[in-house]
Amino acid sequence: MQHWQLIPIIGFILQKGKCHFCKQKIPLSSTVIELAIGVIFIFNTIIIANTNLIFTSLLVVWLTLISLEDYYTLSVDSITLEYGGLILLIFRFHTVITNLKANFLIIILFTIILISCNLLNKFGTADTILIVFSFLLLGFYNTLVVILLSCILGIISYLIKRDFSASHPFIPYLSLSILIIFYATNIFKIPII
Incomplete structure (x- = not known):
C-alpha cells in the first residue's frame, strides 16, 4: 500500500x-x-493538561475498542477488557485508592449485586467488569449516573431501532456514558452528584 x-x-x-x-x-x-476518534484526540490535545492527555487518550481508545467489539460480536475479548482496564487503573492509581477508601463497602456490595445479575443472565460479564472499572475510576455515585445514563441511551436506541427480539450490546452505552461523566467531572469540573 x-x-x-x-x-x-x-x-x-x-x-x-x-x-x-x-x-x-x-x-x-x-x-x-476514524473521524470521531481524530476529533476527540484533537479536542483532548487542546483542552486537557498534559498530565491527563495520555490517560484520557487511552481511555477513549480502550472504550472505543471494547464498544466496537461488543457492537459487532456481542462479546468482548477478556484480554482487551481486563488488561486495558488495569493499565488505566495504574495511570489513576491515586484516584482508585481514594475511591476504594471512600466507598469500599458500597463497591463490594454493588459488585456482588452485579455478579448476581450476571449469573442470572441479566448482564454480561464484560458489562459487569466495565461497571466495576467505572466504580474504581469515577467513584460510586458517578458510576450510578453512568448506569442510569447507559440505560436511557439503550432505551432510546431500542425505541429508534424497534428491534426488541434481538440481543443488543450494552457496552457501547456504558462506554459513552463513562466518557460523558469523565469529561464532565474531570475535564469541565461539573459536579454530577
Whole structure:
C-alpha cells in the first residue's frame, strides 16, 4: 500500500471509498469512527493538561475498542477488557485508592449485586467488569449516573431501532456514558452528584 492510502479519511476519499486491492466498498462507519476518534484526540490535545492527555487518550481508545467489539460480536475479548482496564487503573492509581477508601463497602456490595445479575443472565460479564472499572475510576455515585445514563441511551436506541427480539450490546452505552461523566467531572469540573 502507498503511504497516502493509510491516512485516515484522506485515503478513503482518494480511493473513492473502495479497497485498493479487492475494490470492495469500505464501510462508511469505519471512516466515521476514524473521524470521531481524530476529533476527540484533537479536542483532548487542546483542552486537557498534559498530565491527563495520555490517560484520557487511552481511555477513549480502550472504550472505543471494547464498544466496537461488543457492537459487532456481542462479546468482548477478556484480554482487551481486563488488561486495558488495569493499565488505566495504574495511570489513576491515586484516584482508585481514594475511591476504594471512600466507598469500599458500597463497591463490594454493588459488585456482588452485579455478579448476581450476571449469573442470572441479566448482564454480561464484560458489562459487569466495565461497571466495576467505572466504580474504581469515577467513584460510586458517578458510576450510578453512568448506569442510569447507559440505560436511557439503550432505551432510546431500542425505541429508534424497534428491534426488541434481538440481543443488543450494552457496552457501547456504558462506554459513552463513562466518557460523558469523565469529561464532565474531570475535564469541565461539573459536579454530577
